[in-house]
Amino acid sequence: MPSPRSVGHALVEGFGDRSYPVAILAxxxxxxxxxxxxxxxxxxxxxxxxxxxxxRDTIGSAVVGLQTLPSICWLPLALLWFGLSEKAIIFVVVMxxxxxxxxxxxxxxxxxxxxxxxxxxxLGAQGLLLSLRVTLPAALPAILTGLKLGWSFAWRSLMAGExxxxxxxxxxxxxxxxxxxxxxxxxxTILVILVLGxxxxxxxxxxxxxxxxxxxxLEAE
Amino acid sequence: xxxELRGVWREFNGQQRPVTALEDIGLEVEEGxxxxxxxxxxxxxxxxxxxxxGLQEPSRGESIVNSGAHGAxxxxxxxxxxxxxxxxxxxxxxxxxxRRIPRARRREIAMEQLGLVRLQQFAEALPHQLSGGMxxxxxxxxxxxxxxxxxxxxxxxxxxxxxxxxxxxxxxxxIWTETGKTILFVTHNVREAVCLADRVLLMTARPxxxxxxxxxxLPRPRSVSNPELAEVAQVALDxxxxxxxxxxxxxxxxxWLYPEGRLPASGPGVVASPR
Ligand SMILES: Nc1ncnc2c1ncn2[C@@H]1O[C@H](COP(=O)(O)OP(=O)(O)OP(=O)(O)O)[C@@H](O)[C@H]1O
Ligand SMILES: [Mg+2]
Numbered sequence: 001m002p003s004p005r006s007v008g009h010a011l012v013e014g015f016g017d018r019s020y021p022v023a024i025l026a027x028x029x030x031x032x033x034x035x036x037x038x039x040x041x042x043x044x045x046x047x048x049x050x051x052x053x054x055x056r057d058t059i060g061s062a063v064v065g066l067q068t069l070p071s072i073c074w075l076p077l078a079l080l081w082f083g084l085s086e087k088a089i090i091f092v093v094v095m096x097x098x099x100x101x102x103x104x105x106x107x108x109x110x111x112x113x114x115x116x117x118x119x120x121x122x123l124g125a126q127g128l129l130l131s132l133r134v135t136l137p138a139a140l141p142a143i144l145t146g147l148k149l150g151w152s153f154a155w156r157s158l159m160a161g162e163x164x165x166x167x168x169x170x171x172x173x174x175x176x177x178x179x180x181x182x183x184x185x186x187x188x189t190i191l192v193i194l195v196l197g198x199x200x201x202x203x204x205x206x207x208x209x210x211x212x213x214x215x216x217x218l219e220a221e
Numbered sequence: 222x223x224x225e226l227r228g229v230w231r232e233f234n235g236q237q238r239p240v241t242a243l244e245d246i247g248l249e250v251e252e253g254x255x256x257x258x259x260x261x262x263x264x265x266x267x268x269x270x271x272x273x274x275g276l277q278e279p280s281r282g283e284s285i286v287n288s289g290a291h292g293a294x295x296x297x298x299x300x301x302x303x304x305x306x307x308x309x310x311x312x313x314x315x316x317x318x319x320r321r322i323p324r325a326r327r328r329e330i331a332m333e334q335l336g337l338v339r340l341q342q343f344a345e346a347l348p349h350q351l352s353g354g355m356x357x358x359x360x361x362x363x364x365x366x367x368x369x370x371x372x373x374x375x376x377x378x379x380x381x382x383x384x385x386x387x388x389x390x391x392x393x394x395x396i397w398t399e400t401g402k403t404i405l406f407v408t409h410n411v412r413e414a415v416c417l418a419d420r421v422l423l424m425t426a427r428p429x430x431x432x433x434x435x436x437x438x439l440p441r442p443r444s445v446s447n448p449e450l451a452e453v454a455q456v457a458l459d460x461x462x463x464x465x466x467x468x469x470x471x472x473x474x475x476x477w478l479y480p481e482g483r484l485p486a487s488g489p490g491v492v493a494s495p496r
Contacts, residue, residue, distance in 0.1 A: 119302035122274050122295050123316035123367065133319070137306045216305045217349025 034093025046105025071096030096157025104146020108139035229282035257414035260424030261468030294371035301356035
């Protein structure tokens with residue numbers, strides 16, 4: 001086990017020679033693209049599944065199955081499809097995050113209290129207007145939970161992907177640490193990955209959840 | 222504006238067998254009338270206003286709402302059903318927004334309606350910050366903001382405590398007098414019906430049919446504690462007693478009300494007397 005001191009040294013060095021900043025930016029860039037795509041696919045898919053029994057019985061059941069599959073299983077396929085490229089890793093991230101977002105959106109929509117829908121209808125909202133003005137806002141807390149879950153799945157998938165194959169990124173530094181038997185570097189990198197995850201959850205998702213809970217009256221004053 | 226139901230049936234696909242909620246309902250509500258519908262638990266009381274509001278279709282028969290240019294009836298529920306993410310004022314503006322009324326006008330109407338239910342100072346509050354009675358008043362303001370010719374109310378005060386309910390009875394009578402709306406009000410509480418209505422329709426236990434009609438010709442404003450009102454309520458209750466018992470027999474397991482070993486001598490058909 002490396003001493004805390006050597007881990008600290010590895011951290012200072014990594015930030016000093018800019019290898020951590022560069023890696024963090026590379027990983028976050030992939031996250032933004034992959035997670036963004038997962039949201040862009042996951043939310044509409046969840047809406048569609050909640051809306052149509054036909055889609056639920058077909059794609060919906062597939063989504064439930066796919067959700068249990070560790071996303072790294074997609075990497076070999078991704079490498080065959082996209083070659084050794086950025087696209088392959090981003091594909092793994094998308095597959096890791098999309099279905100948990102889809103499931104949360106679908107559940108959120110289906111759990112919207114019928115009373116609110118009836119209230120919306122009797123006040124004249126129908127179709128798209130009812131969805132936009134009632135269903136979506138009512139499902140928003142559940143959707144946010146799904147987004148948070150999706151983020152952590154995306155982060156895990158990204159690290160797994162980078163670990164197995166990539167040119168840049170935090171996962172790559174982990175591999176270098178292993179290849180050179182540099183345990184301090186490995187631990188320092190794990191720390192960086194952990195702290196990044198914590199920062200996002202602490203400064204992005206938690207405030208958003210708190211704000212929603214306060215607004216929606218889900219939280220005691 | 223007139224509501225007319227002709228030979229209306231409503232059936233549901235129950236778990237084991239189809240359930241007839243409403244059977245051959247015929248009724249008319251005159252413009253400006255305050256009509257109460259009273260019936261035992263599960264007799265289709267909530268189904269009827271849903272039909273009139275167009276939230277459900279009758280299985281047979283027709284529900285004619287002669288709304289013309291005046292807009293559709295608006296339904297008010299037992300739980301206020303306010304949108305928790307909107308302030309009280311935005312809730313009241315909801316229907317106006319759907320109709321694309323300009324913002325300034327929306328605001329004006331919302332404040333006016335909140336004034337009518339005396340909630341103006343809570344315009345910026347969120348629903349979860351209101352008491353039960355205040356929520357219900359906000360829901361009434363939200364419905365009135367659309368200036369519907371007909372208000373449909375499904376046990377709107379059932380979840381309130383007795384004092385608040387008394388106040389709401391006074392408020393609703395005042396609002397009705399001030400606005401001249403047609404009101405179809407559903408309740409299982411005979412006294413409440415007699416207190417509010419010009420005319421009370423009594424419904425049978427499920428399948429719900431209309432059993433009797435009682436005209437209430439007492440001076441307003443009335444209060445449930447009014448002794449003359451108690452007399453009329455007694456008459457209505459006598460008419461309903463059988464139906465209440467029938468509904469109880471359907472909804473409770475037989476013998477459920479009796480402690481172990483003390484089942485009534487006359488067998489499973491007998492149930493405790495009505496409340
Ligand atoms: N969507 C539905 N599916 C199946 N059965 C239904 C449905 N809605 C109502 N019912 C049945 O129809 C009957 C009448 O329902 P309704 O809600 O109109 O009764 P109610 O008089 O309002 O009852 P309560 O006094 O409990 O409010 C009930 O027996 C109920 O079980
Ligand atoms: Mg009901």
